[in-house]
Amino acid sequence: MKKTRAELERALAEDPFDHAAREAYAHALEDDGETPAALRQWELVCRQRPDSSVGFLGAARCHEALGAEERAASCLAEAQGKRDFPRESPTEGARPALQVLAGGGGPGRSSEVVTLRKAAVRFCDVVGLAELKKTIELRIIAPFVRPGLFARFGKKAGGGVLLYGPPGCGKTMIARAIASECKASFTSVGISEILNLWLGESERNLAAVFDRARQQRPAVLFFDELDALAFSRSKARSDHTRTLVNEFLDQLDGVAHDNQGVLILAATNMPWDVDPAMKRPGRFDRQVFVPPPDDVARAEMFRLKLATVPTATIDLLKVARATPHFSGADVDGVIEAAKERVLAEVLDGAPERPIRESDLIASVSQIQPSTLDWLRTARNLVKYGGDGSYGEVEKYLKAVKML
């Protein structure tokens, strides 16, 4: 079971020489785009395990991402000298989807971002959301995979699709799955790859990402946290935000750029913070709501996540029904709480036993569904805002009796 950053921090506070925890923590920092902090952790791993290549490889990746090519090369050479060095793929692994190449720009920044690996998640890996998957298949994947058929009906492949919904409900995973199903190269762009407060740098980074995707068509370009990259200009206080949105619109508009064969996906928790101009035809005109998982999907999540843990007979559907509105991340939280409950009993001297249904049900009260705030906010929008573009949210809220 993958630990959260907070858990890893706690583990490291208790035992600073827990190598596995430090490596996992460094990976987590890298995943969150906090490369300098990840580098510090990898350097500690190098010091604690000088005979292993793992730390040096991590440090090499971080140096590379920070544009320190020479240091990256020296770390890689150091790693290659270790006995456990993986011979087939030195810097590739579960690491960033992007590599920053040397270029101009502000200090510590470069201008080009390229893909290092292709997405491997398939639609069958996404639990539940059957209706949504069908819609995506028809509206997004099929036009991409069978452009001829759709062209005869006057529909083009590519364009922009905005996935929105509460946090932790699989928007990013769906985007990755779309890329695999489209059999296209996948470039994931997070805010840390684009946002740079040096004047003009963010715009250059954005243009570089689009240029690279156009060169690699068919390609899927995925912008995570679109609200941060295309923040509503009416709410922005600085010109920096406004110019970045202008550049984004320019790249999407296809007047100066041909985006045929490039599917532009974006995900956001806060669609209302995205500049309205981004949602107009020709840009992110297809908006897809990714709801929290339903009962069946949550039961399946419990089944998968409990597969490697000792459990008694559990009515998973009953547990799923006791966790309305829970996201995948919340399901993880329930399972962790149940584990802690059992372990606390065992440590108190009780005999070792598997996780029971009652442990899971009792743990539910400890976890507040993280989607509720989002759903309440969306309810305001649907109920009082009169915005017709959130029809899918309205349907969902009615189905779960929140409207």
Place this chain on the structure above:
Amino acid sequence: MSELRDLHRQIAGLLEIGRVDQARRLGGRALGLDPNDADTLCLLGAIEIEADNFSEATRRAREALARAPDHAGARSLLFEALRGEKSHAEAEAVILGLIRDNPRDADHLADYAALLLDVYQLDKARAIVAEALRCSPDHPKAQVLDALLHVIAGDDASASARLGRMVAADPDAGHVAMTAMVVLSERHQYKEALEIARELLRANPSEPELVDAVIELRVASHWSMVPLWPFQRGGWVGSAVMWVAAVFGISALRPVVGDVVAMTLVVLYLALVVYSWTGPPLLRRWLRWRGL
């Protein structure tokens, strides 16, 4: 040092797009690089203000001032935090100090006017806003305050004129829309105000004040409120006029129209009065439950 400045820029950028948690994480890193840096402490305070945690923001501002007593940013932050905490007297002392040092700074003047508006010192607020606009005629906050003060004074024409200038300068800005909503509502143009309020709510759906504003404006513009038009339009003066008209009008008409008609008019008037008490709250509840 440049790493610290980079972090500061990143924090400011994250605050602009409302990423409080991420900004707080970077703030922690900046503090780790130099725990005595007043700019970092100010940014940490700004993060707390964004999260409506005013007591923590005050603490951060005081920490920054302990390290750099003349730091203008820290003093402004302290003012904002104290105002948020509703410590008006302390906040006034801080802002007066800032104005003394920079008497022509429109930001400080507008901040002081906003504080005076909080405590209903309207005449003084009006004078300070006028001074702020003299120093910087296009200052957004001063313009908003000017429009609001005109609305409060019942001077719709001046409020509309100010609004017109704001719309011409920056039609898409949120503060302009908010001012327009208030001005239109005061001019009893409820339908137009409602459209703007809904537009604002679409952009900020998590704001409960906007939900309340939308419901109030919908109540005011609902067809069932037509019988209450005199009360809505005239407020308590309208109610008084209606009462006088009803009492004296029915008394005067009674000899002419007869008892039955007079009694019917009395019942109708009483029904209107009862409806004016019960109708709007019921409609408000209905709209809150059912939506618009």
